Amino acid sequence: MGGAFDLSGRNAVVTGANTGLGQAIAVALAEAGAGIVAVGRSDMSETGDRVRALGRPFRAVTADLSSLEPVARVVAEAETAGRPDILVNNAGIIRRADALDFSEADWDAVMDVNLKSVFFLSQAFARRMLADERGGRIINIASLLSFQGGIRIPSYTASKSGLAGLTRLLACEWAGRGINVNAIAPGYFITNNTEALRADPERSGQILGRIPAGHWGDPRDLGGAAVFLASPAASYIHGIVLPVDGGWLAR
Numbered sequence: 295m296g297g298a299f300d301l302s303g304r305n306a307v308v309t310g311a312n313t314g315l316g317q318a319i320a321v322a323l324a325e326a327g328a329g330i331v332a333v334g335r336s337d338m339s340e341t342g343d344r345v346r347a348l349g350r351p352f353r354a355v356t357a358d359l360s361s362l363e364p365v366a367r368v369v370a371e372a373e374t375a376g377r378p379d380i381l382v383n384n385a386g387i388i389r390r391a392d393a394l395d396f397s398e399a400d401w402d403a404v405m406d407v408n409l410k411s412v413f414f415l416s417q418a419f420a421r422r423m424l425a426d427e428r429g430g431r432i433i434n435i436a437s438l439l440s441f442q443g444g445i446r447i448p449s450y451t452a453s454k455s456g457l458a459g460l461t462r463l464l465a466c467e468w469a470g471r472g473i474n475v476n477a478i479a480p481g482y483f484i485t486n487n488t489e490a491l492r493a494d495p496e497r498s499g500q501i502l503g504r505i506p507a508g509h510w511g512d513p514r515d516l517g518g519a520a521v522f523l524a525s526p527a528a529s530y531i532h533g534i535v536l537p538v539d540g541g542w543l544a545r
């Protein structure tokens with residue numbers, strides 16, 4: 295990796311980086327040269343080992359993003375590892391139930407992590423990125439449910455559709471000030487998030503049958519898109535939601 299895709303000397307903050315897509319993104323950004331600050335509520339040691347094995351600095355910041363309480367502290371602790379250049383809003387949750395039975399608790403829990411915290415974390419990091427006028431990159435992890443309705447996941451679909459809109463709004467406000475805000479929409483990947491789907495033979499078969507690539511995504515399939523959007527190669531790209539979905543949306 296080099297040139298237009300080189301992230302040497304950059305610092306990337308990745309939320310929910312202990313596992314799944316967040317871990318794969320953190321490792322890919324580290325492979326491209328970035329130091330990593332991993333933010334989340336779980337043990338980050340596996341991701342830390344993989345980042346350090348690549349010779350990149352790693353720091354873990356413990357934070358439960360279901361409320362705004364840790365936001366200021368996350369920025370302050372992230373800064374001790376160096377100027378935050380890249381923020382990846384990856385942490386997210388899903389709750390499944392029929393729309394007729396869906397509870398207020400499941401609505402609020404998903405919206406708080408997937409949308410509210412993403413906005414206020416982005417605001418806090420953007421203030422820091424704008425303070426020295428060096429700009430930065432914000433990458434939101436959206437979903438196919440940013441484009442489609444889905445079934446039995448009302449708050450998830452609302453949050454990810456909202457996140458696509460928020461990505462565009464922030465891009466409009468900050469593009470001229472040096473911050474690129476974009477999103478990635480992963481298709482169906484093998485992570486904890488899709489465990490229930492993969493355990494259901496009927497749903498799992500329906501999904502697989504619709505993926506032109508013919509297989510579920512491996513988290514490693516996602517890292518390149520994050521590196522691209524974080525890199526100088528994407529400096530004129532603002533407000534897009536980039537699907538990485540094995541062709542699902544093309545179908």
Ligand code: NAD
Nearest residue numbers: 310314315335358359360384385386437482483485486487
């Ligand atoms: P995952 O469940 O393996 O990972 C979710 C991450 O978010 C974990 O690190 C978890 O600790 C963190 N997290 C959840 N609640 C948190 C909280 N309150 N505070 C701090 N961290 C919290 O699932 P994943 O598939 O790796 O999901 C990562 C992102 O990708 C999510 O935003 C998800 O919606 C999105 N996504 C996943 C898929 C897929 O197929 N797996 C598809 C589309 C979008």
